[in-house]
Amino acid sequence: MFEQLGLIGCGLMGGSFALALKRAGLVKRVVGYSKSPSTTEKARQMGVIDLAAPSALLAVAGADIVIVAVPVSATEATLKAIKHLVTPDMLIMDVGSTKTDVVQAARTALRDQIGSFVPAHPIAGKEVSGIEHADADLYKGRQVILTPLEKTLTAHLQKAATVWTAIGSQVIHMSPEQHDAAFAAVSHLPHLLAFAFINGIASQPAGDDYMALGGPGFRDFTRIAASDPKVWRDIMLANREELLAQSKLFQQALHNIEQAMEKGNAQALEDMLTLASETRAHWRMGAKRK
Amino acid sequence: MFEQLGLIGCGLMGGSFALALKRAGLVKRVVGYSKSPSTTEKARQMGVIDLAAPSALLAVAGADIVIVAVPVSATEATLKAIKHLVTPDMLIMDVGSTKTDVVQAARTALRDQIGSFVPAHPIAGKEVSGIEHADADLYKGRQVILTPLEKTLTAHLQKAATVWTAIGSQVIHMSPEQHDAAFAAVSHLPHLLAFAFINGIASQPAGDDYMALGGPGFRDFTRIAASDPKVWRDIMLANREELLAQSKLFQQALHNIEQAMEKGNAQALEDMLTLASETRAHWRMGAKRK
Numbered sequence: 001m002f003e004q005l006g007l008i009g010c011g012l013m014g015g016s017f018a019l020a021l022k023r024a025g026l027v028k029r030v031v032g033y034s035k036s037p038s039t040t041e042k043a044r045q046m047g048v049i050d051l052a053a054p055s056a057l058l059a060v061a062g063a064d065i066v067i068v069a070v071p072v073s074a075t076e077a078t079l080k081a082i083k084h085l086v087t088p089d090m091l092i093m094d095v096g097s098t099k100t101d102v103v104q105a106a107r108t109a110l111r112d113q114i115g116s117f118v119p120a121h122p123i124a125g126k127e128v129s130g131i132e133h134a135d136a137d138l139y140k141g142r143q144v145i146l147t148p149l150e151k152t153l154t155a156h157l158q159k160a161a162t163v164w165t166a167i168g169s170q171v172i173h174m175s176p177e178q179h180d181a182a183f184a185a186v187s188h189l190p191h192l193l194a195f196a197f198i199n200g201i202a203s204q205p206a207g208d209d210y211m212a213l214g215g216p217g218f219r220d221f222t223r224i225a226a227s228d229p230k231v232w233r234d235i236m237l238a239n240r241e242e243l244l245a246q247s248k249l250f251q252q253a254l255h256n257i258e259q260a261m262e263k264g265n266a267q268a269l270e271d272m273l274t275l276a277s278e279t280r281a282h283w284r285m286g287a288k289r290k
Numbered sequence: 291m292f293e294q295l296g297l298i299g300c301g302l303m304g305g306s307f308a309l310a311l312k313r314a315g316l317v318k319r320v321v322g323y324s325k326s327p328s329t330t331e332k333a334r335q336m337g338v339i340d341l342a343a344p345s346a347l348l349a350v351a352g353a354d355i356v357i358v359a360v361p362v363s364a365t366e367a368t369l370k371a372i373k374h375l376v377t378p379d380m381l382i383m384d385v386g387s388t389k390t391d392v393v394q395a396a397r398t399a400l401r402d403q404i405g406s407f408v409p410a411h412p413i414a415g416k417e418v419s420g421i422e423h424a425d426a427d428l429y430k431g432r433q434v435i436l437t438p439l440e441k442t443l444t445a446h447l448q449k450a451a452t453v454w455t456a457i458g459s460q461v462i463h464m465s466p467e468q469h470d471a472a473f474a475a476v477s478h479l480p481h482l483l484a485f486a487f488i489n490g491i492a493s494q495p496a497g498d499d500y501m502a503l504g505g506p507g508f509r510d511f512t513r514i515a516a517s518d519p520k521v522w523r524d525i526m527l528a529n530r531e532e533l534l535a536q537s538k539l540f541q542q543a544l545h546n547i548e549q550a551m552e553k554g555n556a557q558a559l560e561d562m563l564t565l566a567s568e569t570r571a572h573w574r575m576g577a578k579r580k
Contacts, residue, residue, distance in 0.1 A: 123505035127571075143503065172503075185491050186504040190511040193483055195566040196544035201475050202569050203539060211569075212577055213433065213462075214476040215413035219575050220510040221480040226570040229563035233556055236563075240551045247548065250490035251541075257486055258537065261530045266523055273519035273526075276485040279492050279501075280516040281417075285509050287502055 001163070002027045006063030008056045008078055010034040010043035012126060013095045014069025015134030018048050020167040023136045033059035034131075043131045056081045065091045065163070072096040073234040079109035079117075086113040091156045091163075093120040097183065097231075099147045099176035101238040107149070115153040118160040121145045121179065122169060123187075127226040140168035143286060147176040170286065184242035189250060191232055192243060194225035291453070292317045296353030298346045298368055300324040300333035302416060303385045304359025305424030308338050310457040313426045323349035324421075333421050346371045355381045355453070362386040363524040369399035369407075376403040381446045381453075383410040387473065387521075389437045389466035391528040397439070405443040408450040411435045411469065412459060413477075417516040430458035433576060437466040460576060474532035479540060481522055482533060484515035 005027045007014050011034075021027045032049030033056050034040040040052045053059035060066055060082040070078050075094060086092065092110075096102045099119050106117045124142040126133055144164045148157050161171045174182070201207045211218075236243060253272075260269035295317045297304050301324075311317045322339030323346050324330040330342045343349035350356055350372040360368050365384060376382065382400075386392045389409050396407045414432040416423055434454045438447050451461045464472070491497045501508075526533060543562075550559035 123503065125505075125507070142505065145503070182496070182500045182503050185494070185497075185500040186508050189490075190487065190507055192547060193487060193544070194511060194570075195563050196547055197480065197483060197540055198566040198569050199546070199562060200479075200536070200540035200543035202565060203543060204475070206472070207475075210472045210475040211573055213413065213435070213472050214573065214575065215415075215432065216575070217415070217480055217514045218476050220513050221484060222570050222573070223510050224507045225566045227567060229560050229567045232563050233560040236547075236551050236559060237554060237556060244548060244551065246490070247544070249493060250487055251544075253490035253493060254483070254486035254537070254541075256489070257482060257526075258534060261526050261534065264527060266527060269526060270519050270523040272489060273485050273522050275492060276488040276515045277517060277519045279488050280484075280512050283501055283504065283512070285504060285506070 001166075002065045004028065004063045004065070005030045006053075006059040006061075006066040007032040007049055007069065008059050008066065008082070009069035010039050010048065010131045011069060012129050012131070012133050012138070013122070014067055015043060015046075015048045015131045016136065016138035017067050017069065017095070019134055019136035020139055021163070024166050026163060026166055027065065031059050031063065039131055046131065046134070048131060048134055057085055060085045060090075064089060066093070068092065068094045071231055071234045072098055072102060072238050075102050076105035076109050079106055083110060083113060086110065086116055088113070088116060088153075090116050091159050092117045093160055095120060095122055097121060097187065097235045098238040099145075099179040103147065103149055103176045114149060114151050116156060117149070118152055118156050119147045119149070119176065120160060120164070121147070121183070122164070125227075127223050129228045129231070139164070141286065142169050143172055144169040145172050145174050145179055147174055147179050180239050180242050184239055184246045188235055188239055188243045189246045191224050191227060192236065192247060193250070194222055195232070198222060198225045291456075292355045294318065294353045294355075295320045296343075296349040296351075296356040297322040297339055297359065298349050298356065298372070299359035300329050300338065300421045301359060302419050302421070302423050302428070303412070304357055305333060305336075305338045305421045306426065306428035307357050307359065307385070309424055309426035310429055311453070314456050316453065316456055317355070321349050321353065329421055336421065336424070338421060338424055347375055350375045350380075354379060356383070358382065358384045361521055361524045362388050362392060362528050365392050366395035366399050369396055373400060373403060376400065376406055378403070378406060378443075380406050381449050382407045383450055385410060385412055387411060387477065387525045388528040389435075389469040393437065393439055393466045404439060404441050406446060407439070408442055408446050409437045409439070409466065410450060410454070411437070411473070412454070415517075417513050419518045419521070427458075429454070431576065432459050433462055434459040435462050435464050435469055437464055437469050470529050470532050474529055474536045478525055478529055478533045479536045481514050481517060482526065482537060483540070484512055485522070488512055488515045
């Protein structure tokens with residue numbers, strides 16, 4: 001399907017995408033670039049990429065598909081760096097967790113070549129990062145949100161949908177704004193809360209002793225608190241308005257439960273816990289949206 | 291080791307304890323009682339208990355070990371109901387997630403027989419409840435906290451430790467107060483936050499659509515929000531002071547992160563996320579306390 005994938009950013013997300021395309025026979029060769037030469041070299045040794053490029057621009061040279069898998073704050077500089085070699089036939093995607101800022105960065109950086117860009121957010125990840133955790137199955141069975149701009153070429157949007165579908169993902173289309181509102185709620189807020197929860201315990205003299213008693217509930221609730229701090233710093237800053245709005249709604253719900261506790265209002269407390277428990281018990285990952 | 295286990299409350303926790311003792315060959319027969327006769331009957335059909343008792347008192351008759359596995363708010367009434375048949379040779383334990391209230395209830399209910407009581411909290415559970423989920427392996431590899439009273443007989447405390455060790459648990463001794471402070475932090479607070487998080491999303495018109503986009507992070511972070519509302523109502527009321535204190539510390543940590551977001555202070559934000567990420571990355575379930 002493709003001759004050459006240009007991979008910019010040899011980390012968990014980009015590396016997994018390259019492996020998935022290779023395994024599915026969708027690409028003949030992968031040319032990769034990372035800011036750190038040793039990371040690029042590791043990706044080559046692992047067989048994630050076939051050739052190491054000394055710059056982002058050279059990773060794009062001759063590619064018919066490009067994936068930009070860098071922290072969202074580096075998107076604009078990266079797209080600017082490759083702009084001169086972008087052609088109308090080239091499909092360019094990102095994998096960022098926020099979309100309005102990425103779309104803005106792409107408009108600024110790509111200008112007349114913006115039609116090649118299909119913003120993408122695969123709902124997949126691990127609490128560990130780095131090329132050594134790259135996994136051809138990372139996107140299998142996962143949702144991928146595409147948030148095209150008005151100027152995105154239809155042919156590229158269709159090609160993007162075909163690629164993700166071919167590696168096992170379920171493609172959903174949304175506007176960048178819809179995307180950021182939804183993910184503030186279901187992804188960015190849980191990360192914010194998990195980070196704050198760990199810091200709240202760590203701030204106490206007995207914090208280490210307390211954490212030593214954590215069981216399976218603690219383990220699962222806090223898993224995402226081990227996520228990459230730089231990646232999440234960028235996401236939280238990029239989507240801060242939606243995230244702060246979601247945090248306010250959360251704090252209101254928390255306040256309601258705490259009030260019932262303080263007043264000893266067992267029935268009101270049980271009603272609120274029942275709403276949460278039943279809502280969560282009926283949830284299924286990847287269920288079709290209404 | 292034991293002739294007869296009296297099981298009061300045929301649910302996930304009690305049923306799993308009975309199955310574990312049976313499999314380890316630690317008990318000859320199990321006599322069980324549940325508030326709901328159909329639950330008791332189900333436990334009998336499943337082989338969790340050998341005989342169904344028509345009352346808590348009769349479940350205790352002739353037992354040399356008794357496990358009280360009822361919601362913590364029912365502990366006092368349950369212990370009062372069995373008091374007349376409690377003997378000094380009988381080991382009685384509970385499995386409640388809070389301990390100062392259970393200890394108070396036991397003092398009030400058991401009076402001169404209090405020496406038989408060893409308060410226990412196994413750090414195990416599932417987000418599903420009910421005898422149908424009982425599992426002989428539930429306590430294997432898990433920590434169990436014993437919080438003896440001053441009047442607890444040493445022989446019973448040792449027997450309790452031996453039983454839990456024999457079914458694969460790691461026994462830890464703490465005071466009831468230490469226990470409740472620690473578990474407010476690592477168990478009760480995560481549940482409170484997970485319940486509030488789901489309710490915050492459910493309160494929005496687009497909440498269902500948002501949740502349909504939740505991925506693995508959402509799944510793990512919210513798993514405990516599906517927990518039994520009645521059980522958690524009781525825990526939150528019983529340990530409300532410690533829990534509200536922990537929630538305050540959490541809210542301070544959340545406020546700190548949000549302030550860095552609002553001010554666009556990327557370095558402060560990254561520092562706080564790094565603290566959380568490194569703390570969580572180094573955590574291991576069941577690691578020895580310092």
